Amino acid sequence: MRILMVEDEKTLAATVRRGLNNEGFVVDVAHDGVGGLWAATDNSYDVILLDLMLPLKNGYDVLKELRQRKIWTPVLMLTAKDGEYDQTDAFDLGADDYLTKPFSFLVLVARIRALIRRGAPERPVVLTLGTLTLDPVNRSVRRGDTGISLTAREYGLLQYLMRRHDQIVSKAEILSNVWDPAFDGGDNVVEVYVGYLRRKIDLPFDLHTLTTVRGMGYLLSADRIPAAAAGGHPEG
Numbered sequence: 001m002r003i004l005m006v007e008d009e010k011t012l013a014a015t016v017r018r019g020l021n022n023e024g025f026v027v028d029v030a031h032d033g034v035g036g037l038w039a040a041t042d043n044s045y046d047v048i049l050l051d052l053m054l055p056l057k058n059g060y061d062v063l064k065e066l067r068q069r070k071i072w073t074p075v076l077m078l079t080a081k082d083g084e085y086d087q088t089d090a091f092d093l094g095a096d097d098y099l100t101k102p103f104s105f106l107v108l109v110a111r112i113r114a115l116i117r118r119g120a121p122e123r124p125v126v127l128t129l130g131t132l133t134l135d136p137v138n139r140s141v142r143r144g145d146t147g148i149s150l151t152a153r154e155y156g157l158l159q160y161l162m163r164r165h166d167q168i169v170s171k172a173e174i175l176s177n178v179w180d181p182a183f184d185g186g187d188n189v190v191e192v193y194v195g196y197l198r199r200k201i202d203l204p205f206d207l208h209t210l211t212t213v214r215g216m217g218y219l220l221s222a223d224r225i226p227a228a229a230a231g232g233h234p235e236g
């Protein structure tokens with residue numbers, strides 16, 4: 001079993017490497033993000049241990065670029081202290097596990113073995129609806145060839161609606177799935193964000209895919225004629 005450890009604290013890296021060698025693992029070490037990305041791209045590993053705060057390129061960017069390159073090696077993220085970054089961010093970017101420093105060596109080995117046992121997990125797939133695509137790996141949204149920039153909340157709302165496409169979803173369902181459970185601002189906020197989303201995914205393209213079903217909720221459906229095929233259609 002071969003492990004890549006990307007860690008700039010050289011003493012820690014050396015200690016962990018020695019310990020893992022004793023457990024029968026072959027360990028390569030990179031001391032910065034660029035070297036780590038290079039090693040992970042050029043070689044095949046069973047698990048990558050990836051520190052978050054790294055010189056040249058941080059762990060988040062390394063992970064994001066790995067996944068963009070379709071390298072699905074399980075990644076265990078290491079962070080300096082709890083709450084330094086949001087754990088959910090690491091999982092969104094495709095990290096498979098998460099360990100906070102200082103960690104116990106026995107726990108590290110147990111987590112590595114669990115990742116190896118689990119194998120390559122199911123990866124997020126690009127959601128497509130008509131000409132609209134949403135890529136969860138790099139959180140990008142496109143309508144045809146046009147990139148659409150969304151806020152985190154708009155992105156969450158669109159992702160939910162795309163998963164439930166061609167079904168009427170109520171404000172209450174949207175609120176409980178897209179907003180924090182502790183949010184108590186009332187469901188008008190859903191209407192506001194549906195409006196924001198329409199201005200980005202529909203209006204610029206002269207489309208009406210996100211519709212209000214009065215008294216029931218919202219419906220997202222596919223645009224039937226791709227924008228490129230609607231040649232001769234007058235603008236605006």
Ligand code: CA
Pocket residue numbers: 007008009051052053054
């Ligand atoms: Ca570090």
